[in-house]
Amino acid sequence: xxxxxTGNKAxxxxxxxxxxxxxxxxxxxxxxxxxxxxxxxxxxGELKSRYIPVESEHSAxxxxxxxxxxxxxxxxxxxxxxxxxxxxxxxxxxGARLPVVMATVNRSLGPGWNIWxxxxxxxxxxxxxxxxxxxxxxxxxxxxxxxxxxxxxxNDVLLPVMVNLDGFLLSHIMQPLDTVEPxxxxxxxxxxxxxxxxxxxxxxxxxxxDQQFLIRWDIERSMRDSAKVIEETEREFARRFGRxxxxxxxxxxxxxxxxxxxxxxxxxxxxxAIDLLRKEGIRAGSMRLRWLRPFPKLELKGKEVVVIDxxxxxxxxxxxxxxxxxxxxxxxxxxxxxxxxxxVTYENIADFVRNRRRGTEFWFGVNxxx
Amino acid sequence: MxxxxxxxxxxxxxxxxxxxxxxxxxxxxxxxxxEYILKCTSACAGxxxxxALRYVLKAAGPDTVLVVPACCTSVIQGIYPNTAFxxxxxxxxxxxxxxxxxxxxxxxxxxxxxxxxxxxxGDGGTLDIGIQAMSGAFERGTxxxxxxxxxxxxxxxxxxxxxxxPLGAKTTTTPTGKTDFKKDIDAIIAxxxxxxxxxxxxxxxxxxxxxxRKALTFRGPSFIHILAPCPxxxxxxxxxxxxxxxxxxxxxIWVLYEREYGKLTIGAQSKTAMKxxxxxxxxxxxxxxxxxxxxxxVDILKQxxxxxxxxxxxxxxxx
Numbered sequence: 001x002x003x004x005x006t007g008n009k010a011x012x013x014x015x016x017x018x019x020x021x022x023x024x025x026x027x028x029x030x031x032x033x034x035x036x037x038x039x040x041x042x043x044x045g046e047l048k049s050r051y052i053p054v055e056s057e058h059s060a061x062x063x064x065x066x067x068x069x070x071x072x073x074x075x076x077x078x079x080x081x082x083x084x085x086x087x088x089x090x091x092x093x094x095g096a097r098l099p100v101v102m103a104t105v106n107r108s109l110g111p112g113w114n115i116w117x118x119x120x121x122x123x124x125x126x127x128x129x130x131x132x133x134x135x136x137x138x139x140x141x142x143x144x145x146x147x148x149x150x151x152x153x154x155n156d157v158l159l160p161v162m163v164n165l166d167g168f169l170l171s172h173i174m175q176p177l178d179t180v181e182p183x184x185x186x187x188x189x190x191x192x193x194x195x196x197x198x199x200x201x202x203x204x205x206x207x208x209x210d211q212q213f214l215i216r217w218d219i220e221r222s223m224r225d226s227a228k229v230i231e232e233t234e235r236e237f238a239r240r241f242g243r244x245x246x247x248x249x250x251x252x253x254x255x256x257x258x259x260x261x262x263x264x265x266x267x268x269x270x271x272x273a274i275d276l277l278r279k280e281g282i283r284a285g286s287m288r289l290r291w292l293r294p295f296p297k298l299e300l301k302g303k304e305v306v307v308i309d310x311x312x313x314x315x316x317x318x319x320x321x322x323x324x325x326x327x328x329x330x331x332x333x334x335x336x337x338x339x340x341x342x343x344v345t346y347e348n349i350a351d352f353v354r355n356r357r358r359g360t361e362f363w364f365g366v367n368x369x370x
Numbered sequence: 371m372x373x374x375x376x377x378x379x380x381x382x383x384x385x386x387x388x389x390x391x392x393x394x395x396x397x398x399x400x401x402x403x404x405e406y407i408l409k410c411t412s413a414c415a416g417x418x419x420x421x422a423l424r425y426v427l428k429a430a431g432p433d434t435v436l437v438v439p440a441c442c443t444s445v446i447q448g449i450y451p452n453t454a455f456x457x458x459x460x461x462x463x464x465x466x467x468x469x470x471x472x473x474x475x476x477x478x479x480x481x482x483x484x485x486x487x488x489x490x491x492g493d494g495g496t497l498d499i500g501i502q503a504m505s506g507a508f509e510r511g512t513x514x515x516x517x518x519x520x521x522x523x524x525x526x527x528x529x530x531x532x533x534x535x536p537l538g539a540k541t542t543t544t545p546t547g548k549t550d551f552k553k554d555i556d557a558i559i560a561x562x563x564x565x566x567x568x569x570x571x572x573x574x575x576x577x578x579x580x581x582x583r584k585a586l587t588f589r590g591p592s593f594i595h596i597l598a599p600c601p602x603x604x605x606x607x608x609x610x611x612x613x614x615x616x617x618x619x620x621x622x623i624w625v626l627y628e629r630e631y632g633k634l635t636i637g638a639q640s641k642t643a644m645k646x647x648x649x650x651x652x653x654x655x656x657x658x659x660x661x662x663x664x665x666x667x668v669d670i671l672k673q674x675x676x677x678x679x680x681x682x683x684x685x686x687x688x689x
Contacts, residue, residue: 021480021481022477024472050476050479050480052472052473054469054472054506055502055503056503058465058469058503059472060469062462062463062472062503063473065462065473066469066470066475066477067476067477068477070477071481072481074473088466089463092462092463195435195474196458197432197434197435197457197458198432200432200457201458201459202448202453202455202459202461203459203461204461204462205444205450206444206445206447206448206449207450208449211450
């Protein structure tokens, strides 16, 4: 069904169709609209979920964990400080092998109180064992959320999935949305280790040095296996509903000499910059990274690479740039742009490419190469 | 995810050391023989946490899930891949027990299951780090039983002071004795107006059994606060755990009561203690944690006991 929706509404729509048993959530800008919409679906009876209006994000994730271990499908959404506040429990959810699905509306971190887009919040969750996908349009927010349930709950994965969308730039932007009839695209959840009082088990108790690494390795093995499940799910989604996705979305990369890599809305904006640069005779392409975890193998050999990070790791650099550096011998041009919702236009992105300097880092706005 | 399944089903033996009243015999007849805490826990000798839990689980029965935050009970279960508990136990982060139970209870009820969801948390996990999640779960009317077993310090990490440590008690972080009062968690819970709340002591297992049974009949939040004396932490000989619990009640420093739909009933043992308490020194003297306590601090504790008794008696007498 075709309609117009914000990124937040699109996520809520997908959640309604996936039909979680329990939704536990706490408000935070710019995510709030998602949980408001879900609360509305629940109160109108359109969504038969238990909605738990918890007193904090820490409790939101803890409640998803408690519900999840009974074999229930769970969802929550958060942003920024909310995500940081639940950090202890995001680790627990992954360690407990629970397929929680969470929308993170990416927002800057305080101080000061800045409510606008930045990826540092979700990137601080990079090592928790969550799968992470970054979307760039309202349609993609919807599609990725629906797929997230199927991927997370696949018994070769059983890890939580975080769907990331840029605060305001996507959460509050109206775009066309084509919803689908998912049918059995998201099959019923069958959690193999669900609590069974007839076969009592202890979960997450005292674990010694001779066991813990095995449990950690098991997470890593599933994280590796998840790549196949993601491909399979996206292929099935394309077969049923006609929209194709991948680990990256590549735009005019085949013959490109220079490639812009970015995530979220910046990655989409880069496509416009590419067209502009091509007209000037610069053979540029863009590669929008969708899945940060599991991190895909990027085809960047022999290309000049411009990485735009809407995030930063103090004392090291752009986090996406650092991830890519671990994979390629090419010297990158790393751009830090869009922090705290700083406006970045396609003209600016074209400028990054035009003025690129290999092996340096450029802070947009400060206009310093370091 | 470390998951372990219990194997042994050997029952504990139980011996009776004094003649029992008819009423006590009735309750004992009612207490099931099934054991849900199996042999070979990793509890310390004389642990009253596991004594209390034994009766909690007998009262709750097999269709029960325990939610346990970081506390002594996380250790007592044993080491993965073994467990000494014969009901499902979900271990969760320190401040998260009530929230986890909240999700669990909602999921069970949505699936049409009546499974008891019981949080079994220590005093640190209840009065300190877990208080926010607990307050939220009570406010939301979660259908669960929250039990705080109180050994008046962070026992698992080696007896650091908690909000539950009483005035004057030495812990590893209050080496000269605590200078603040014990936090009144029961008053905080009462402010949430739960359907049922009670205090209990591991030293009075029949009373505890009855209270757990009753708490689980309510569809909504209920709370039981159990005094759980700790031999290594309180520094008294291991065989004196039950005696310590009884002395706490008989001196009036621990009061047994229940509040059903807001209506308070003080337990018979505590009623007696309020009329004619044993000297507080009888309770303090055997405990190393009170060694060398300033007599003025003892006086303050006595005043506090008198104040609490008066408050409870007047609440009970109120129409």
